[in-house]
Amino acid sequence: MKRLVVLGGGESGVGAALLGKQKGYEVFVSDKGAISKKYKEVLLNNKIDFEEKQHTESKILNADVVVKSPGIPDTVALIVKLKENLIPVISEIEFAAKYTSANIISITGSNGKTTTTLLLHHILKNAGLDVGIAGNIGDSFAQQVAEQSYENYVLELSSFQLDGIEDFNSHIAILTNITPDHLDRYEYDFNKYVASKFRITKNQKETDYLIFDADDEAINNWLKENKTSAKLVPFSLEKELEYGAYVKDNNMIININKEKINMPLSTLSVKGKHNTKNAMAATMAAQLLKVRRQAIKESLEDFEGVEHRLENVAKVKGVAFINDSKATNVNATYYALECMDKTTIWIVGGVDKGNDYNDLLPLVREKVKAIVCLGLDNEKIKNTFENVVDIIVETAGAEEAVKVSQKLAERGEAVLLSPCCASFDLFENYEDRGRQFKNAVRSL
Template sequence: MKEHKNHSVAILGSGESGMGALRLARKHGLKAFLSDAQTIPVQKQRRIEAMGAGFEQGVHTLDELLKYDEVIKSPGIPDTALVITELIKVGKPVISEIEFASRYTEAKIIGITGSNGKTTTTLLTTHLLKHAGLNVASAGNVGNSFSDLLVDENPDVIVLELSSFQLDGVVDFRPDIAILLNITPDHLDRYNYDMEQYADAKWRLVKNMTQGSVLIYNADDEMITKRVIASDLACAKNQLTTKSKTNSGAYFLEGYLIFDCEKSIQIVPVEDLPLLGKHNKYNQMAAILAAIELEVPFGKIIEALATFKNAPHRLELVGYIQDVAFINDSKATNVDAVYYALDAMIRPVVWIAGGVNKGNDYAQIKNLVKNKVNTLICMGADNVHLIEEFAKDVDTLIEVRSAEEAVQQATELAKAGEVVLLSPACASFDLFNNYEHRGDLFRAEVLRLKKIKEAVKA
């Protein structure tokens, strides 16, 4: 743990990460100043003042920021923002909140990133370790910020879900166990629509790893494997694969997940796993391998698998209305996530999609849509990209402007034995606050209509 008693920090952004970094800085006696280009709510202003910190709102004043030794930026601020480029131009260190918080813990850190599956893998890993009796907590892109966690707790193991945005600004941060799940197109608007730049952001999770640490990576992902092959990482490397065998990691064979690494050789029947779908094989293999690396008895892992419940909005079965299944996959904000959702469907699909297009390439799901989807309900302020791509691939295509209308239309159009799948492939900010808001409204409307149908039937 590094101490920086005489250090001073300026913090950009008053969101979860910014406020967490401020609390942690003040806990360790650092002089701190918070700057937000937006208006800071009055209640939050009072909290900042109560911590003995200064602040500004509605602007980033460069001369003020330069008074501090270091700048901690919110993950929502890209490296291309004017304030960041100006700070870097004059040589001022700019780091992420993850980098900052990592200085103040001796805990073993499991860092998890990927375009899809991060939250599921983070929650499952935490669940496996907690069931085994370890003093473990999760933070980062799930729950509270890394900094906030360290203000209030001192766990022995920390499981961090890390987005590419959070990894921008990493300098020396190094996890003990890193999990790289996948790198597929997402947030390309932040990275100049360049997949290599986006992949480089994900790679920051592992670039500082040394001997004694462990990388768990998806060997079926070309963007990851080419970086592993080209790297000179001294850490141990465990593979995840469903396409071949490996004697260093985990693989899928004839209905079983097989774990073959230095710690042990173990087998889990797929039917004993709590999560369905091809993508969840990787997620579950990664979490189990992490637990094995921390020497959790395999019997405890099997016990914990039986009690795991995933977070909402991830292939969440909401319920049935007259033998039509309704599934909330609102977290599927990119095309790759939709691929795995459609691939997992065994019923004909009424697909609800749409929202803010992040530079989507729909080529990888074209055949799945043609073969599995009979109806596409476009739910967004601008549905042109979906209409142009899929109008000839489905029997029915309609547009709606709310989750409630989407569910009502789906209920009328879906036949018994089909599934209504909300899996948007897009960000939610055109019509909703976030993907949770979108999924919550979808779920509420399904349950409302289900209650009405049941009352009529009774």
């Protein structure tokens, strides 16, 4: 009996354990931290052996295969030791893919991947396809392969998940964009991060497709210097394409097969340039899966958008409060500020992942009247913006940040939470940060 060791007892780890048990492995789950009550119950109910708050090496180094949580860096001593012992260390995505013959559409990128994933899933589901959604979102891919076996999966994949693949392949891969993010995991080398994203196409064949942003410098540079077997399917806001998707006269035009799609941007339910790109990518993937033009258009018109992503929370005394807690890097915040059409009080800060805020200066100068810092260390934010914004205030939590912002804002202005940073200094995660912000707004 082969031994599967799973490192990390969260959503992806417990999913991998369930699939491993179903496929006849002897399974052991090990988490350096505490395993939450919800996941512990699943492990106990399924009689899966586990430990928490420690990694017992003797129980791990005897594995035939190790599935590790995307949150564990490759540089950790235990992972280095496993690799020295030639024990394969893979991601849950790689492990689960071996056990499904489903059609896989996977989506990666620094920004836009959640919206694109949810939008594509919405289109395919409405069109009657048997489709699951997994990866960085929803229930674990491995658990769904074990319990549901959909015919199609839309997977949102982070660079960390892609780092752990060997043979995994997607029939359609979407690369939304690549901007500096998570550089702390890639030795502050942007090229290593880019290479990590492009692992999404490493096993693609001539019969597969790579949908990509043709306006993105990092993507174009990689494609000039490297080869992929997949058919390239570009989208652009800057140029008209003979093959692919582009914008002309405020219409989104998609021309990749006999059914040309022409749709006014005003009818899209998601707004902003970045969302036009997300809609182009999702639409082309749906077309390649033979979804009818009319079905795609209807889904693009009624899609609801993503919580914590430019989400309108409430208007209080004429001031709009907007929750963009999902903006954990500079590029995401750039999009948010670009979409603002009112004078803005900007709430920013958290755990800096090597951010360069200079790209934001022109937008901040044009739109932001005050900055409210929401993080433990705000020196870099203050140093970057003190010459373009008169008011910079430091706060110690969501409630205080909202109250201060309300005092600073006048009727007709907006308060935007778009932190640009990870949330782990004051919050559990970006969802927790967004919920605390919304609760604070509602109790004003």
